[in-house]
Amino acid sequence: MGNYLLRRLIVALPSLLGISLILFVLLALAPGDPFGELASNPNVPPEVREALRIKFGMNDPVLVRYVRWLVAMFQGDWGFSFASRVNVDTLILQRIPTTLYVVGTAQILALAVALPVGVLAARRPYSIFDQIANTFAFIGFSLPTFFTGLLLILIFSVNLGWLPFVYRADLQATGWQWWWESIKQAIMPITVLGLYQAASYTRYVRSAVLDVIKLDYVTTARSKGLDERKVIVKHVVRNALIPVVTLVALQMPTVFGGAIVTEQIFRIPGIGSLLISAILANDTPVIMAVTFVFACLVVLFNLIADILYGWLDPRISFR
Amino acid sequence: MNERDLRNQIADVKAGRLSRRDFVQRMIAVGLTAPMAGAMLSYSGIAVAADAIPYKPTKAGGGGPLKLLLWQAPTLLNPHFAIGTKDQEACRLFYEPLAGWDKDGNLIPILAAEIPSKENGGLAADGLSVTWKLKPGVKWHDGKPFTADDVIFNWEYANNPETSAVSIGSYKNIKAMEKIDDLTVKLIFPQPTPFWADGFVASFGCIIPKHHFADYIGAKSREAPANLKPVGTGPYMFVDFKPGDTVAGKRFPDYHVATQPYFDTVEIKGGGDAVSAARAVLQTGEYDYAYNLQVEDEILVKLEAGGQGKADLTLTGHIEYIGLNVTDPNTEVDGERASLKTKHPLFSDPEVRKALNLLIDRASVQKFIYGRAGVATPNFLNNPERFRSKNNAFEFSIEKANQILDAAGWKKGSSGIREKDGKQLKFVFQTSINGPRQKNQAIIKQACQKAGIDVELKSVVASVFFSSDVANPDTYSHFYCDMQMYQTTMPQADPQFFMNQFTSWECATKENKWQGRNVCRWQNKEYDETYKLAQSELDPVKRAAHFVKLNDLVVRDNYVLPEINRLNVIGVKNGMVLYKSGWDNDLAFIATWHRAS
Numbered sequence: 001m002g003n004y005l006l007r008r009l010i011v012a013l014p015s016l017l018g019i020s021l022i023l024f025v026l027l028a029l030a031p032g033d034p035f036g037e038l039a040s041n042p043n044v045p046p047e048v049r050e051a052l053r054i055k056f057g058m059n060d061p062v063l064v065r066y067v068r069w070l071v072a073m074f075q076g077d078w079g080f081s082f083a084s085r086v087n088v089d090t091l092i093l094q095r096i097p098t099t100l101y102v103v104g105t106a107q108i109l110a111l112a113v114a115l116p117v118g119v120l121a122a123r124r125p126y127s128i129f130d131q132i133a134n135t136f137a138f139i140g141f142s143l144p145t146f147f148t149g150l151l152l153i154l155i156f157s158v159n160l161g162w163l164p165f166v167y168r169a170d171l172q173a174t175g176w177q178w179w180w181e182s183i184k185q186a187i188m189p190i191t192v193l194g195l196y197q198a199a200s201y202t203r204y205v206r207s208a209v210l211d212v213i214k215l216d217y218v219t220t221a222r223s224k225g226l227d228e229r230k231v232i233v234k235h236v237v238r239n240a241l242i243p244v245v246t247l248v249a250l251q252m253p254t255v256f257g258g259a260i261v262t263e264q265i266f267r268i269p270g271i272g273s274l275l276i277s278a279i280l281a282n283d284t285p286v287i288m289a290v291t292f293v294f295a296c297l298v299v300l301f302n303l304i305a306d307i308l309y310g311w312l313d314p315r316i317s318f319r
Numbered sequence: 320m321n322e323r324d325l326r327n328q329i330a331d332v333k334a335g336r337l338s339r340r341d342f343v344q345r346m347i348a349v350g351l352t353a354p355m356a357g358a359m360l361s362y363s364g365i366a367v368a369a370d371a372i373p374y375k376p377t378k379a380g381g382g383g384p385l386k387l388l389l390w391q392a393p394t395l396l397n398p399h400f401a402i403g404t405k406d407q408e409a410c411r412l413f414y415e416p417l418a419g420w421d422k423d424g425n426l427i428p429i430l431a432a433e434i435p436s437k438e439n440g441g442l443a444a445d446g447l448s449v450t451w452k453l454k455p456g457v458k459w460h461d462g463k464p465f466t467a468d469d470v471i472f473n474w475e476y477a478n479n480p481e482t483s484a485v486s487i488g489s490y491k492n493i494k495a496m497e498k499i500d501d502l503t504v505k506l507i508f509p510q511p512t513p514f515w516a517d518g519f520v521a522s523f524g525c526i527i528p529k530h531h532f533a534d535y536i537g538a539k540s541r542e543a544p545a546n547l548k549p550v551g552t553g554p555y556m557f558v559d560f561k562p563g564d565t566v567a568g569k570r571f572p573d574y575h576v577a578t579q580p581y582f583d584t585v586e587i588k589g590g591g592d593a594v595s596a597a598r599a600v601l602q603t604g605e606y607d608y609a610y611n612l613q614v615e616d617e618i619l620v621k622l623e624a625g626g627q628g629k630a631d632l633t634l635t636g637h638i639e640y641i642g643l644n645v646t647d648p649n650t651e652v653d654g655e656r657a658s659l660k661t662k663h664p665l666f667s668d669p670e671v672r673k674a675l676n677l678l679i680d681r682a683s684v685q686k687f688i689y690g691r692a693g694v695a696t697p698n699f700l701n702n703p704e705r706f707r708s709k710n711n712a713f714e715f716s717i718e719k720a721n722q723i724l725d726a727a728g729w730k731k732g733s734s735g736i737r738e739k740d741g742k743q744l745k746f747v748f749q750t751s752i753n754g755p756r757q758k759n760q761a762i763i764k765q766a767c768q769k770a771g772i773d774v775e776l777k778s779v780v781a782s783v784f785f786s787s788d789v790a791n792p793d794t795y796s797h798f799y800c801d802m803q804m805y806q807t808t809m810p811q812a813d814p815q816f817f818m819n820q821f822t823s824w825e826c827a828t829k830e831n832k833w834q835g836r837n838v839c840r841w842q843n844k845e846y847d848e849t850y851k852l853a854q855s856e857l858d859p860v861k862r863a864a865h866f867v868k869l870n871d872l873v874v875r876d877n878y879v880l881p882e883i884n885r886l887n888v889i890g891v892k893n894g895m896v897l898y899k900s901g902w903d904n905d906l907a908f909i910a911t912w913h914r915a916s
């Protein structure tokens with residue numbers, strides 16, 4: 001086991017290096033310019049733009065810049081944003097709590113909906129409940145979040161006026177008022193994200209349970225006269241959920257990575273909106289850091305998923 | 320009425336033989352507008368009481384929270400680094416310049432005691448220096464007094480290339496600064512400078528405190544803690560800042576205007592998009608103000624029906640125009656396309672340009688695309704009004720265009736496209752991707768088709784089109800096609816910077832990495848000479864005449880076809896009373912914003 005971990009970690013290093021190189025070169029080759037805004041402002045002489053480019057080292061060859069970035073990264077210096085001249089790690093740390101709260105809660109909501117619905121649907125395939133659940137699941141993941149988001153805003157903010165549609169990270173209220181406000185403003189984004197995710201989870205849970213429920217040992221358990229409840233919870237779900245656990249583990253990086261579209265619609269100051277505004281402003285250090293952290297998380301959670309899988313299913317051994 | 324009559328009358332007013340009101344009325348009788356007459360008087364050294372900014376509250380505070388929504392989020396709070404409008408707006412909560420621009424393009428003192436003029440001895444007769452008197456009793460948010468040293472420090476700070484301040488352009492023209500006493504500073508220019516109100520005025524003129532930034536001048540500028548926690552003289556004190564998300568402030572109790580500001584706290588929320596920002600103010604009333612609502616008028620009208628707020632429009636000098644390439648984008652000379660050594664094969668015929676000008680249906684573009692937010696115009700320089708030429712008019716006539724082209728020998732070929740000497744009238748027309756612009760392109764293409772001109776439309780993503788990327792051929796400054804359309808902004812009430820974009824030394828070429836501002840590469844000797852005259856002319860009336868001439872020169876050559884003079888649109892919640900000028904940041908006068916009781 002220890003050996004296996006070590007081997008995986010050693011393999012992860014070159015792949016991360018490869019990812020970072022590709023990201024860096026892609027960003028360097030992409031059109032656009034962080035000082036484009038200066039170009040359309042006649043008050044700013046072109047020399048200033050040029051001086052800034054030199055100061056931020058943007059006129060050096062790509063590989064030189066890459067090595068410089070890599071060395072700094074290893075020393076824990078993530079660079080600073082061209083747009084705000086603030087250190088990138090500060091920016092990311094500012095955004096993490098909001099993203100964890102909104103996207104994390106959405107994931108929990110998704111699981112809370114998907115697990116019971118998926119299992120119940122699989123227990124009696126093609127029953128009315130299964131048909132309804134399936135229909136909703138299909139609708140759920142066919143509707144993009146930017147559509148459902150706007151729909152909810154239209155209904156609950158514009159027509160009914162119940163919920164605010166601008167998310168604020170700096171609520172003025174204190175105590176219970178603060179809790180109530182933060183829940184109120186997060187209801188819509190969490191619902192949008194959670195239900196979207198729940199729809200696809202439901203499909204996975206259902207098919208995983210269906211695979212297991214037909215197996216001989218389940219029939220055996222039933223013929224022994226075990227309580228149906230016990231059969232489902234102890235015998236079926238336990239085995240059926242192994243692939244689902246992997247799936248959830250692989251989804252975890254998104255919890256940190258944020259949800260670009262939903263964050264933009266509701267103005268949630270999370271990692272996703274940081275990434276998109278950095279991309280629009282051609283703010284390379286921020287894009288680089290966010291995408292690279294994301295890549296690290298994907299690699300890490302892949303590893304965790306593999307280990308979890310082996311732990312849950314002892315038939316799989318680490319070699 | 321000629322210049323001499325005018326001068327005599329102005330002299331009469333000065334001597335008290337003619338009342339100011341009579342003068343203004345006489346001017347109106349000969350076709351001038353009241354603001355223009357007022358401006359003439361003030362430039363001749365008579366203080367015109369500029370319309371006072373309306374302010375009802377009798378004491379500061381008590382207004383509760385003020386909630387502002389900027390759909391582009393502020394990312395930094397140092398006015399000398401403020402690249403985008405979003406950042407400049409946010410800086411205005413905390414920092415102030417010596418003076419700002421009002422609606423009519425006149426200066427209003429903020430940290431200055433008065434605006435320098437010939438009469439108060441502020442302006443030197445030779446145009447080589449300006450003396451600013453500072454308002455006494457102004458305090459920084461940390462209680463220290465604001466003095467002349469702070470003003471001089473800002474010049475040193477911005478002017479140091481190592482600081483890499485984007486405001487350097489406003490300060491590099493100041494040769495030296497002299498401290499006369501604690502509340503008086505003198506700016507010394509290397510040559511006579513009629514437009515002296517650049518440094519220390521409006522957004523790049525915001526003044527940062529010496530005692531917080533003195534250690535961070537030059538290469539260390541990024542490390543100053545006050546970059547993120549501003550300490551200014553403005554109406555609001557810093558509370559919190561999350562780059563790319565929110566800025567929060569609270570009322571500064573020692574603000575230098577005792578009865579201002581009205582609101583107790585202020586919050587700027589950033590991010591999202593323009594349409595939903597408009598919705599949050601006009602329809603749901605969640606916010607008090609939303610800036611730069613670049614939303615089609617049709618949608619704005621619908622949102623206004625929500626009854627919570629109104630769209631507010633202000634005059635600006637921003638102009639949406641179509642540029643025709645003077646050079647040939649399809650021929651390479653010394654490894655450079657669209658080189659100054661080439662001539663455009665089709666546009667070099669003035670009749671073709673004249674015909675194209677007739678094929679732009681400006682009135683329809685205004686009516687169906689821009690609505691209230693744009694005014695069709697034949698002029699490049701539209702505002703302030705004293706610089707607007709009265710000599711031009713626009714017309715839309717496919718018939719006339721056809722006649723002109725027929726007469727010039729461009730005959731329709733078998734394909735319906737006109738040709739002459741084996742050259743077909745076929746153009747590539749590019750612009751940035753933006754709903755109204757694509758509609759606008761289609762309107763022009765349709766009209767051209769009817770006149771036997773084939774137009775191929777091209778649209779480029781805005782982040783590429785407006786970038787200064789040297790290697791990218793699709794930027795507006797490379798201009799590697801025949802026609803292009805975009806908006807050029809006029810950042811100041813004075814047109815000197817604005818009009819330098821047609822001087823021959825500003826041509827965008829390979830040599831200057833396409834950083835020159837003259838992207839059509841139009842060159843005209845008379846223009847260059849007139850521009851130089853305007854640069855050093857100290858007499859405001861003559862100077863205005865030079866600018867009118869510059870506009871006429873460029874517009875009448877038909878290489879530059881102005882289309883729409885854009886207005887600045889903001890969303891204002893009902894009950895908010897806010898003063899804003901198209902010549903300064905929206906939040907320039909935020910201290911005076913209040914709610915009608």
